[in-house]
Amino acid sequence: MKKDKVVLAYSGGLDTSMMVKWLQAEYNMDVITCNLDVGQEKETKGIEKKAWDLGAINHYGFDAKEEFAKGYIFPAIKANALYMGTYPVSSSISRPLIAKKLVEVAEMEDAQAVAHGCTGKGNDQVRFDITIKALNPKLKVIAPVREWKFDRAGQIEWAKENDVPVPVTAESPYSIDENLWGRSIEGGILEHPDTPVPNDVWDWTADIINTPDEPEFIKIGFYQGVPVSLDDVEYKPHELIKKVRDTAGKHGVGRIEHMEDRVVGLKTRETYEVPASETLINAHMDLEKMVLTRHQKLLKYEIDHKWATAVYQGLWVDPYKEDLDAYINSTQKNVTG
Template identity: 50%
Template sequence: MGRAKKVVLAYSGGVDTSVCIPYLKQEWGVEEVITLAADLGQGDELEPVREKALKSGASISLVADAQESFVTDYAFPALKANALYENRYPLSTALARPLIAKLLVEAAVEYGADAVAHGCTGKGNDQVRFDVSIAALNPDLKVLAPAREWGMSREQTIAYGEQFGIPAPVKKSSPYSIDRNLLGRSIEAGPLEDPWTEPLEEIYQMTKAIADTPDTPAYVEIGFEQGIPVSLDDQVLAPVALVTALNERVGQHGIGRIDMVENRLVGIKSREIYEVPALSVLIQAHRDLESLTLTADVTHYKRGIEETYSQMIYNGLWYSPLKAALDAFVNETQKRVSGVVRVKLFKGVATIVGRKSDKTLYTPDLATYGADDQFDHKAAEGFIYIWGLPTRVWSQRTRE
């Protein structure tokens, strides 16, 4: 089934993407497979992954260090929009997909490939994110998805790979499907498919169990400049270093676990577990700083934009005209979102306990109830009369 001569394959080193290499060549007549593994801070040593691709039949095996771009160009724009899918999930996995798609397209151009490929199945969201992102970046490229079409069970997939020298997993496969990057971990499948089943503690790696967390609270001060986090406790840090350090500090207190049933784009509900220590606290702190520095109308209007923004990321529309337009709006709102937020970390809970900013709109002599009060109380009566006039007229007319 020849579809392309040269293909760039998104490669993780797992069973499915490894088997994709011989499958593309044997079943679909692809002449050359180039693999690309993206280092997004997942913590794995990628040299063995690179070598495995070559042993599995790849002609070239690429490894791209994309951690800085992942945080700066994807995570932080989403943070400025307080992006939470269904008001809970901070899109840690979804944000990686448009970046990987971009890397695939760039590699395809560099190596003269006429197609790109991924190992996504037909039930998940990632297939949509990859396919749509690739189409947006280069609509002339073909997109191949062998795992969506081959119809093999995991056992059959392993057996197929063994025919071409791809070793079966050494140990019994975990019942869970896990994805990890610098922003967090997602865990699904196995026992978690029953929404009533409590997750076992063994599935967590980035966050401590509450019983194992410190018995005294810790505090962290997060500094922002125009909506972007730049420092922890007055120490200026580069983006990757800041997220890494905050993941460790927040995770020590058991903060950042999410257990939810979410609505997938393909129409099914899925029970998902997420660990997102740094990202969850950053969004909480950033939103709080906005309450200090944005006007009421901007804050309220932005909440609707944030919902749309989150859905677009989740649904694979990172590279779209509406997303670009929303970015322009969000970036305009962030010009005044600079300051410091103080967060208390204790027993699984992050609590904002202080905030300050040179751009603050909080005016003490208007807010105070003390002797320094400068608010004109007499003006309130006229305001209330005008504000309530439509309601008063409605009430009079409906009683006639």
């Protein structure tokens, strides 16, 4: 009898590698893996081979950096997107793109379900579940971690028993999500708000003591609300964002630590590293001050906050966000310079 198929968002790490075997065993489904490059620094080489070795019947790898920059980061810049006035929704905006690709692959493969690796206490489960169901209500959404009863030791034991490769390197105490727009770091000592953030958390930004003594000035050119050039040289969107990220990070720009209201009702101390978004959003906001009327700015300030909250809550494909986009886009016609 032909088995049902499930498309798994696959990172190549221990959790999603276990999911390939677990979905085969627990759901008796054929597994198709899907991986996106959205600008994370993590090495993606070897992910496809690992998926095949685990028994996946097909694998899809997407270089989605340009699509992510133009279709997701650029709208966030136009909206000056800062959730709670602080967090530039870096992880939030990558989820609808990943969900979109999962649905596209599922439809191409005639799969009955999609699966993701989100836990039951984070925001990402909401973002994935809502977006997938909005794009294709017929697809079943499976979240193995919400069903697992393992602690970390039990997880490693299960992996070994089921021939899932277990990394031999020491495991980081942090959970890190990374893309072109920012790094999100949580877990370990970071769960204690009364404890300062350790220096080993930071990767893209220099400590102030190690930054250059002399300032560095950059010239960012915008066209209708989006950055198009750096120091009078035009770049592809993802290239420009990375160049700004590297320059700003070298000068210690882009460290965020704040208390955040999660979608699921928790308050948590969140730590982010966002040199490009902090630089580009501030530049965009200043340019808007030069070209928008007083009343446009007043309304846009309110709309921007609603946009960031909607995206944070997983409403990327909601008509409500489309309405917010309509006003924001109408204000950007003269945001050039």
